[in-house]
Amino acid sequence: MTVTEYFTNIKDTATSIFEGMTITLSHLVRKPVTIQYPDRTPRPVKETLPDRFRGFLKVDMEICTACLACMNDCPIDCIKIVTKKDEALKERVLTQFDIDEAKCMYCGLCTEPCPTGAIHFTKEFEGATEDLSSLLFSFVPENQVIIPYKALKKEKEETVNA
């Protein structure tokens, strides 16, 4: 290291620190870009989410056909559907339709095979809880049964296809 280099190093250090400090000080008076989720956002966060956002799963029991496609496609088995033959109604009925949101990884594989679009994503995503079991959503009320949706008539389906 020559004498010139020595003093150039000192000069470079001083000037670069000087310049660096001007930049950080200029940032001190800039407007922060922080979004203060959840309560101090200019609009509710849910409104700002895109349409295809993958939040919690929801099942529209009115149009669920109990085909079990979603349960079979789920890679981590977070959907549990139980059906039985109801003697009184002489029909196959749903007795249990549980989705464990705590396990769900939001892959969307259950929504794709659904013939009616009954199982779908919502924009609900705030799942923080102290009790994991509260994330177990049951879509069939306990001790009740739900009759699955059936395609109405053959010809109607044909007209739709045509």
Place this chain on the structure above:
Amino acid sequence: MLKDLVFLGTAVFTIASAATVAFSRNILYSGFALLGTFAGAAVFFILLSSDFVAVTQVLIYVGGVLILVLFAIMLTSKIGDMNITNRSINYKIAIPLLLLFLGMLTQLMSGGSWDFGEEKFQSMVVPIGNGLLTEYLLPFEVISIALLGALVGAVVIVRREIK
């Protein structure tokens, strides 16, 4: 009275930590116990109203020597596994040396007066500074040059040959 209490407390503390240094089986504990010994010595200097020496004691011994000792201990690999004991005491040499040392101490202690009375505290900074640069200038400079020589020598020894 308070001064005596402080003195006794510090004396016990200093001797206890000195004993830990000597008898501890863990060399690192010995190192850390030195802290107590050095700090105790600093308190004695304060009780003898020599503030500058006390602070120098802390600065040089605690801040310098002790840290270097600890460094050396920590950088020595597997020092915990080594069998370090003070068991091999050579009584034939130790006891005469101890007696000689005790005799010297007794001689010193009986020689001076130990009554400091109620003297007012006086700062030692100015007398020490003046002394070093007037009366004791030659020894001061000689020591400085000796230390400089030691420094240069250390650099020469550790320096790798640059080819």
Place this chain on the structure above:
Amino acid sequence: MQQLADKLIQHCALLQGLPHELTYLLVEIVFGSLMLMLFVAPFAGIISWVERRVAARMMDRIGPNRVGPQGFLQWLADGVKSLLKEDIVPSSADSFLFRLAPYLVFAGMFMAFVSIPFTSRVIIADLNVGIFYIIAVTSLVVIGILMSGWASNNKFSLLGGMRSAAQIISYEIPAGLAILVVVLMSGSLSLQEIIKAQGAHPWNWFIFDNPFSFCSFFILFISSLAEGNRTPFDIPEAESELVSGYSTEYSGMRFVFFYFEEWANLYLIAAVGVTLFFGGWQIPPSVREWAVGVHFVLPHILEFATFFIKAMSLVFVIIWIRWTLPRLRVDQLMAMCWQYLIPLGFVMVLGTATWIVLFPQGVPLVRYVLFSGTLGLFGYFFYRVVFHLRYTKAELQFNPFV
């Protein structure tokens, strides 16, 4: 403090029965703990909030703003949270040393506060070896850090502890040299005497006394940053390489002790800098006369305010540096100390000594030139800041409270 104790003895019958030494001791302990509780502890806490807010704004964020007004009570929340946490001692750690280390670090820091002045009268003990004492007792911190590094039985802790000790020992030398410059100029080691040797006006401060003392301030400042393990010298706890350095294994209140030390150290660095180079609590004589006329406490309030504002400006600069400069490598750190600061420190000491011999009364012209030069530098600095803001067309918000 002795005057205060003497007055107390005069006015309080109970104390007259006691030996005077005991009263002095009691007064010192009470005053010392009061300062610890009422000044240093809240300061260390509040400065942690300040630092987080400033850091956030420098990164275009907001920072903690929920606990209390503008997040001001965040430090209390953090403290309470840490107190309630489980006190974990790793099973393979050296339990005794592990527990002892935080107290050594803590004690080393607070012992230094003993000789830090607040006003011309308020100081726990105006030691006549004041500045020397501060350098000496802070070395206790090094022992504590080494101890914590070893006792944790963790390679990151040990590395952090070793790095920290190596760094602090090395940087004590340039710091000592820079302090020596001031001691040469004031002829005293007592902090109050050093302040009294300076004037109230900026051009009478030691930093502007001569070109050598001007450079000495920067040497001292850089060395104190390194001794306080502050960025850019935070390699002992470099998060990206050492987890958290020597405090890796600590949790709960023991962990807080380390950080407490760090933030209290911030004030210590600033206070020593202000005392040595920026005229301490000095206020102009005319103001003092006016203040004494109003009420006898007023000059002390003014002095404290002067000192505190100066110290806080330095604290702000330290925080600001933390969010500007990247961390130095170990070899760069050592090169900076041994190749640059120490030789320059020697030059400054010799230069100042020569200057004092040549101009025992000082040269007013040099003082004015240095002072106005610094002002000019500040002007150019703000010009550059405005330039950056204009150049990026940034949206501005001057209000610090969002």
